[in-house]
Amino acid sequence: MTVTFVDVDVRAILRAGGEPFDKIMEAVNTLKPGEGLRLLATFKPTPLLHVLGSKGFTHEAKELDGGDWEVLFSPSGKPPANAASPGAATVDKSVWPEPVQHLDNRELDPPEPMVRILATLESMAQGDVLSALLCREPIFLFPELAKRGHSWRGAFEEDGSTYKVLVRVGAAKEAAA
Amino acid sequence: MIGATLSRWTMSYFAAALVALMTAEGLMAAGYGYPAAAIEAPETLILVHIVTIGWLSILMCGALFQFVPVLIARPLYSDALPLPTLGLLLTGLVALVLGFLQLAGHAPAHFAFFPAAAVLLGSGFALVLWNLGRTLWSARPLPLPARFVVVGLFSVGATVFLGIVFALVLGGATSHSHFVTLTSAGVPIHVIAGLGGWLTFTALGVSYRLLAMFMLAPELSGVTTRGAFYVGTAAIAMAIIGGVAAVCTEANLQTVLSVAAILGLGAFLLYARDMQHIYRARKRRTIELNSRMAAVALGHLAAVVILIAVLLSFGALRQHIAAVVFLTCFGWLSGLGLAKLYKIVAFLTWLECYGPVLGKAPTPRVQDLVVEGRALKWFVLYFVMVWVATAALLLGEPLAFRASAGVILIATVGIVAQIVRIRRLADVSATARLPAGVHAPRLLFSLVKPV
Structure with missing residues (x-):
């Protein structure tokens, strides 16, 4: 089966310091059956590979000359896994408000970054957004966020060593309601 | 669901593995197997397989069920398989030991222990490969550590x-x-x-x-x-x-x-x-005890490489292969295993107990679960005696080897006692130990709530 690919180039948004997640998900949601997505980014978007993987896409990532990345997402023909699970796998098309809390946890020993994020979230109001910088993907944080009904979006920054995560308090509960 | 949760049976794997390690050390101290018996004697083979399957492989499998998901940020393919897998590996090991005893004439000859061991261990490891293989397959392209x-x-x-x-x-x-x-x-x-x-x-x-x-x-x-x-x-x-x-x-x-x-x-x-x-x-x-002891274990890997090179240059590798295998198993692999267990058990126990209430109630830090000074002396004793035992093997001193194996057993018991204390939260102050909503952890498995 030949797949036609819809191009989405988010390099300009990334270079301007923007967050292209909404644009990508918008493009994914307008794909016709059998269509794939050709994404151009300034780094390898590892978390996005997982998000689209859970929506039933396989991917093929390659580094282009000049350090940019091209990722081809093809529909695998399988139904999306974990469609009902909360968190990043849920397609949340809404635009999130600006973060009200900023944490820089890059110099903290594990698991302090997780402790600080969860403690700060407890003091925030429903719908508020927290932004945190970390030195790696917070693998053990995500299940805890899901249990508490928070939503998150995260990715490595352009430098490839800082991981930025945005957490919205109670957003998963809201979306499910 | 992105992320990794606690593997329910990893503690059971660790416990079984540590029992096998102490059993093997006890047998060595008692003079069972090499150097009292020949290197290819059934007694030696029993000892070797208790170490490599019972201790090292079961330790590694338990650790991989927990850490492959961390390496690839994906959940384990099946959380239900690890328990039957452990059952197959342990019964398979028992059958294998009985098979070797049969070779030595110490077990009834009419039971098919070896074919039983082949079936049990074969299916146990097949389940390990299936579970981890499916988990890894879903995460292609894989990061380097996962490869x-x-x-x-x-x-x-x-x-x-x-x-x-x-x-x-x-x-x-x-x-x-x-x-x-x-x-x-x-x-x-x-x-x-x-x-x-x-x-x-x-x-x-x-x-x-x-x-x-x-x-x-x-x-x-x-x-x-x-x-x-x-x-x-x-x-x-x-x-x-x-x-x-x-x-x-x-x-x-x-x-x-x-x-x-x-x-x-x-x-x-x-x-x-x-x-x-x-x-x-x-x-x-300032790095924690586990990272310092891991560095010592890495030094032992270097020592293994150097020992092999030296023995090869003297044409004496075959003659001293037992010392090489001993140093590999106890200096490098077991040293690293014990050092990492000391951290992993503390971290997983902390996450299991306090993860659900983080931010909602005051909780101890991970380092509050351990008393490094107490564990350090056992680790030092362990590594020093591994060197003595290796030297005893190289010099052909069976009694010195048995004595040092006995001290290695004591040091291991010391480290295991520290790990049990971590699991029991014994070193956390009584006031901080169990905030509201926290349940004491079970020794042999983790209580995991589904996400």
């Missing part, structure tokens, strides 16, 4: 395959000529695939991630890391595939293994450079 694990899994497959061939030939279930030749000439391949390809190579891959994580060091994926992976994989493939081909075609196995050894040395040097970089570039200046 080390994949090569490790292929190697355990090869080790078990050869082991099954040996068991079926020794148990009289087959007399196929290639299988018989493999049984008589293929033992070095079985040992290299198990200790090198499975246990060492997997440990190298996981160490890239764990050491970087616990010391706030950069994650490596550059030329040296890729080089260590490709050259190491070539060494293992040469030893296993080339080795089996050489045995079956009656070519020179020695030549094949020499090429594999040179490749293995190259991979080790690249890996050593990476580890030096991780320790030097770490952001965390």
Whole structure:
């Protein structure tokens, strides 16, 4: 089966310091059956590979000359896994408000970054957004966020060593309601 | 669902593994197996398999069920399989031990222990490969540390395959000529695939991630890391595939293994450079006991490489192979295993108990679960006595070996006692131990609430 690919180039948004997640998900949601997505980014978007993987896409990532990345997402023909699970796998098309809390946890020993994020979230109001910088993907944080009904979006920054995560308090509960 | 949760049965694997370790050390102290018996004697083989399957492989499987999901940020394929898998591995080990006792004439001859061991261990490891393989398959393309694990899994497959061939030939279930030749000439391949390809190579891959994580060091994926992976994989493939081909075609196995050894040395040097970089570039200046003891274990890996090189240059490797295997199992693999267990048990216990209430109630830190000063003396005693025991083997002093094995057992019991205290939260102050909503952890498994 030949797949036609819809191009989405988010390099300009990334270079301007923007967050292209909404644009990508918008493009994914307008794909016709059998269509794939050709994404151009300034780094390898590892978390996005997982998000689209859970929506039933396989991917093929390659580094282009000049350090940019091209990722081809093809529909695998399988139904999306974990469609009902909360968190990043849920397609949340809404635009999130600006973060009200900023944490820089890059110099903290594990698991302090997780402790600080969860403690700060407890003091925030429903719908508020927290932004945190970390030195790696917070693998053990995500299940805890899901249990508490928070939503998150995260990715490595352009430098490839800082991981930025945005957490919205109670957003998963809201979306499910 | 992105992320990794607690593996329910990992603590059961760790407990079973530690019991096997202490059993093996007790047997060595009692003078069972080499050097009192011959190196190929059933008694020695019992000892070796209690160490390599009962302790090291079960430890590694338990750790992988927890840490492969961390390496690839994906959940484990099945949380239900690890328990029956552990049952198969343990009963398979018992059957194997009985099979060796049969060879020694100490067990009734009419039971088919070897074929039973082949079936039980074969299915146990097949379930390990299936579960971890499905987990890894879903996360392609894999990050480098996970690729080390994949090569490790292929190697355990090869080790078990050869082991099954040996068991079926020794148990009289087959007399196929290639299988018989493999049984008589293929033992070095079985040992290299198990200790090198499975246990060492997997440990190298996981160490890239764990050491970087616990010391706030950069994650490596550059030329040296890729080089260590490709050259190491070539060494293992040469030893296993080339080795089996050489045995079956009656070519020179020695030549094949020499090429594999040179490749293995190259991979080790690249890996050593990476580890030096991780320790030097770490952001965390004072490092915890587990990272210091892991460095000591890495030093023992270097010592193993040097010992092999020295013995080869004197043409005495075959004569002193027991010392090499002992130093590999106890200085390098067990040293690293015990050091990492000390951290992993504390971290997983902390996450299991306090994760649900983080931010909602005051909680202890992970380091509040451990008393490093107390554990340090047992680790020092352990490593010093491993050197004494290795020297005793090299010098042919069986009594000194037994005595040092006895002290190694005492040191291990000391470390295990610390790990049990961690699991029991015994060193957390009584007021901080159980905030509202926190349940005391069970010793042998984790209470995991579904997400």
